[in-house]
Amino acid sequence: MGNNAGVVIVGAGLGGIRVAESVRSAGYEGSVTLIGAEPHPPYDRPPLSKNVLAGKQERPDLKPAEFFADSSIDLRTGRTVVSVDPQAHSLTVAHTDDPGNTETVAYDTLVLATGLTPRAFPGADESLAGLHTLRTIDDALGLRTEIDGARSAVVIGAGFIGCEVAATLRGYGVPVTLVEPAPTPLAAALGEQIGELVTRLHINNEVDVRAGVGVAEIVSGGEKSGGYGSGDRVTAVKLDDGTELPADIVVVGIGSIPVTGFLDGSGIELADRSVGGGIACDAVGKTSADDVYAVGDVANWLDGEGNPKRVEHWNHVVEQASVVAATITGGESVRGAVPYFWSDQYDVKIQVLGEPRADDDVHIVDDDGKKFLAYYSRDGILTAVVGAGKVAAVMKTRPRLMTETPISELI
Numbered sequence: 001m002g003n004n005a006g007v008v009i010v011g012a013g014l015g016g017i018r019v020a021e022s023v024r025s026a027g028y029e030g031s032v033t034l035i036g037a038e039p040h041p042p043y044d045r046p047p048l049s050k051n052v053l054a055g056k057q058e059r060p061d062l063k064p065a066e067f068f069a070d071s072s073i074d075l076r077t078g079r080t081v082v083s084v085d086p087q088a089h090s091l092t093v094a095h096t097d098d099p100g101n102t103e104t105v106a107y108d109t110l111v112l113a114t115g116l117t118p119r120a121f122p123g124a125d126e127s128l129a130g131l132h133t134l135r136t137i138d139d140a141l142g143l144r145t146e147i148d149g150a151r152s153a154v155v156i157g158a159g160f161i162g163c164e165v166a167a168t169l170r171g172y173g174v175p176v177t178l179v180e181p182a183p184t185p186l187a188a189a190l191g192e193q194i195g196e197l198v199t200r201l202h203i204n205n206e207v208d209v210r211a212g213v214g215v216a217e218i219v220s221g222g223e224k225s226g227g228y229g230s231g232d233r234v235t236a237v238k239l240d241d242g243t244e245l246p247a248d249i250v251v252v253g254i255g256s257i258p259v260t261g262f263l264d265g266s267g268i269e270l271a272d273r274s275v276g277g278g279i280a281c282d283a284v285g286k287t288s289a290d291d292v293y294a295v296g297d298v299a300n301w302l303d304g305e306g307n308p309k310r311v312e313h314w315n316h317v318v319e320q321a322s323v324v325a326a327t328i329t330g331g332e333s334v335r336g337a338v339p340y341f342w343s344d345q346y347d348v349k350i351q352v353l354g355e356p357r358a359d360d361d362v363h364i365v366d367d368d369g370k371k372f373l374a375y376y377s378r379d380g381i382l383t384a385v386v387g388a389g390k391v392a393a394v395m396k397t398r399p400r401l402m403t404e405t406p407i408s409e410l411i
């Protein structure tokens with residue numbers, strides 16, 4: 001590393017802060033610069049749809065304020081990287097709230113950790129009052145301020161975030177309808193059998209689950225009021241079957257898109273959308289450009305079999321950050337042997353260990369009407385365990401997932 005430009009990290013979220021912290025703890029002595037578009041220091045996203053939305057927590061900062069100075073990490077918040085020049089080893093950085101105000105920043109090593117942006121509902125006016133997506137702390141706090149007095153809410157999309165938002169809104173007593181075009185919630189991730197058990201969880205908490213039907217239109221109207229582009233509010237959601245669901249709050253949870261626009265013209269390769277999109281990387285996070293890495297939700301790494309794969313889960317981000325920091329510093333990385341993620345809905349923790357596919361065979365081995373445990377298998381071999389309220393039983397399966405275990409040994 002020649003000119004002291006050091007390690008520059010774009011994106012001050014989980015992946016960004018973990019890389020910064022890990023290169024420092026590995027003894028890296030060059031400069032470390034962490035550039036984040038949001039005005040906030042790095043914070044954790046899982047609590048946003050849970051405790052923050054529930055009003056039990058404010059900003060879930062990942063580090064205390066003094067950490068950055070103590071670790072000699074130059075944190076630059078409210079700054080958006082607008083372009084990258086890999087030949088010159090430099091970036092153009094703009095003030096997020098004053099895009100004309102830019103500067104050039106040089107790097108020796110660049111790490112891209114820009115995460116995702118929520119997919120907007122097609123055709124909807126995103127400035128409508130009452131219409132929300134959930135990715136940032138500001139999204140969560142904005143949604144939270146509208147809950148008091150809301151007579152009804154519609155959540156569009158029953159993936160993990162949609163399901164969690166529905167559960168948290170029910171905690172306030174707001175009537176909630178959860179709309180999902182697939183046959184069940186979470187069908188794409190966990191298959192329909194477990195999707196049915198998740199449906200039951202929501203129905204038992206008085207959510208009106210409308211699965212197998214799409215949304216035709218977000219309906220708006222009402223008085224013009226200051227502060228919003230069109231002045232209009234959402235009033236209802238119209239389904240493909242013609243049903244109109246009244247709504248004071250509409251939360252759209254139909255997936256997210258990797259944030260890669262700032263790489264236009266850089267020559268840094270992106271992965272094809274058919275394999276998840278994002279920034280194309282090798283198996284240790286290296287991109288097509290020299291000295292440029294990518295981690296986290298935006299990064300599409302080659303998996304153990306050499307296939308491109310993009311994952312949007314917390315533990316995965318942490319592991320990738322550890323691998324990239326080790327590559328940069330020449331150190332050892334900590335890599336979990338078994339993929340893991342979780343989701344909290346009502347008072348139930350849903351945990352997923354391993355790599356389930358929606359078309360795997362599912363074996364439900366325990367179900368008391370609320371908590372359940374299921375094994376997944378493919379070609380007779382255990383691929384994953386999914387539990388709801390079954391923490392110990394899920395974790396006990398970890399060693400069996402580290403070796404090739406015939407499902408017949410478990411059921």
Ligand SMILES: Cc1cc2nc3c(=O)[nH]c(=O)nc-3n(C[C@H](O)[C@H](O)[C@H](O)COP(=O)(O)OP(=O)(O)OC[C@H]3O[C@@H](n4cnc5c(N)ncnc54)[C@H](O)[C@@H]3O)c2cc1C
Nearest residue numbers: 011013014015037045046080081114115296297312313314
């Ligand atoms: C509401 C919610 C709940 C979740 N719950 C769970 C859960 O229960 N379990 C689980 O396993 N996972 C959960 N996740 C997923 C987990 O939080 C993510 O996998 C993780 O936050 C991704 O980290 P990241 O660093 O890749 O991206 P992010 O955390 O999104 O950070 C990226 C940062 O980069 C910034 N940025 C983008 N572009 C630029 C640019 N050009 N210049 C500068 N900065 C830029 C963004 O503003 C953002 O702050 C949840 C996510 C959300 C949104």
